[in-house]
Amino acid sequence: MQKIHNICLSLLFIISSALTSKAQIEIVIVGSSHNNTNSKQNFQAVIDRLKNFKPDMVFGEYIPAADYAKLDDDNWAKKGFKKKLDYVNKLNPEPVKTTSNFINKSQKALASFPYYHKTRMNLAVAYAKNWDRGNFDYQVYVLENYMKQNFGKEEKAAYDKMFGSIDSLKKLGVIRPGSEYNKIYFPLIYQLGQNQIYNMDCQTYDKPWGIAWGKTDSLIKILSAKAKADTLSAEAKTVKAIEKASSYADGEEQKFMADEYAGMNSLKYAELDEVWNFYGGRKFYGYAGFPTETVKEMIAQWTLRNEGMCKNILEQAKAKNAKRIVVGVGASHRKIMEEILAKNSNVKIINYNDLK
Numbered sequence: 001m002q003k004i005h006n007i008c009l010s011l012l013f014i015i016s017s018a019l020t021s022k023a024q025i026e027i028v029i030v031g032s033s034h035n036n037t038n039s040k041q042n043f044q045a046v047i048d049r050l051k052n053f054k055p056d057m058v059f060g061e062y063i064p065a066a067d068y069a070k071l072d073d074d075n076w077a078k079k080g081f082k083k084k085l086d087y088v089n090k091l092n093p094e095p096v097k098t099t100s101n102f103i104n105k106s107q108k109a110l111a112s113f114p115y116y117h118k119t120r121m122n123l124a125v126a127y128a129k130n131w132d133r134g135n136f137d138y139q140v141y142v143l144e145n146y147m148k149q150n151f152g153k154e155e156k157a158a159y160d161k162m163f164g165s166i167d168s169l170k171k172l173g174v175i176r177p178g179s180e181y182n183k184i185y186f187p188l189i190y191q192l193g194q195n196q197i198y199n200m201d202c203q204t205y206d207k208p209w210g211i212a213w214g215k216t217d218s219l220i221k222i223l224s225a226k227a228k229a230d231t232l233s234a235e236a237k238t239v240k241a242i243e244k245a246s247s248y249a250d251g252e253e254q255k256f257m258a259d260e261y262a263g264m265n266s267l268k269y270a271e272l273d274e275v276w277n278f279y280g281g282r283k284f285y286g287y288a289g290f291p292t293e294t295v296k297e298m299i300a301q302w303t304l305r306n307e308g309m310c311k312n313i314l315e316q317a318k319a320k321n322a323k324r325i326v327v328g329v330g331a332s333h334r335k336i337m338e339e340i341l342a343k344n345s346n347v348k349i350i351n352y353n354d355l356k
Helices: 002-023 043-052 065-070 076-091 100-112 117-129 133-150 153-163 166-172 180-191 206-229 234-245 252-258 260-264 267-277 292-320 331-342
Strands: 025-032 057-060 324-330 347-349
Touching: 025 180, 025 260, 025 292, 025 331, 043 180, 057 180, 057 292, 076 117, 076 133, 076 153, 076 166, 100 117, 117 133, 117 153, 133 153, 133 166, 133 180, 180 324, 206 234, 206 292, 234 267, 252 260, 260 267, 267 331, 292 324, 292 331, 324 331, 331 347
Parallel strands: 025 324, 025 347, 057 324
Antiparallel strands: none
16 A cells, blocks of 8 residues: 555656646846847857747847836937837828727738738837837838838838938938847747747836946046055956956957857856956955955845846746747846846746757
């Protein structure tokens, strides 16, 4: 009887483990560069690796549309998108439907036939007026890179009227040829046959982050001045130690440059990135002249932002019942977001470098 009991317990454990595993969302956080203009990376190879993962959703470091209303008007991201919106409104002053029903209907039409060019143009304008920067940028990208060559005369005239010149779109930052979106995530979405990017950034903590950064920067300048004034001082030793920690070892940088996206998603890069972004980071707490308390403030606000980003991802993933997700973020976010998400038993983190 005891033997049968043990077998039943073993079976229950196996079934429970299988169910838990099945319920897990597989997430790949891809540390990315915001400027890939001079990169020698094979971007199609990156796209193919992510495409083979077969994600249900692709997220970008864009603010969710509803969150803009919660930000102060002087927030840098809100002001930046307001310039784009003013440009769109100037060219398209007439009321445009921006309801979710209109957007869903347009998406369904394009899913059935992607060459409804005017539908896509109207959808792009609707996204802009709905404060959805990610999908406004994506639809303009598709129009410019895949559809424009097929425009008829009337469609070309309509496009020019609705969006103006490509130079204007580049100047505004709607089209960013060197961005990770133009290089990787937008073509990935298009090649997957999807028609939407999901927004997950969090700017709620930008002001306290800025204050903490400003205090730290001022104290680091004092540290540097003391080190320069007395090269044998304890402060000078701190500065030298930070400089050493912020550099690649022999041969590491060449290896990184050979495959930048593999490098940015490595443990070594995460270690260096903390030193670069936090004036040395946690490993220098307590060093002579190091602004430990203000760096702690910076890291606290940084953590809150990344927790907000992870919350945005999981809420949308749950709503869509997604199984596999790709998240494109600046490389500085990658490690901390992996750590935050890994605490959730329903999440399985897969590192970009482990993809086939």
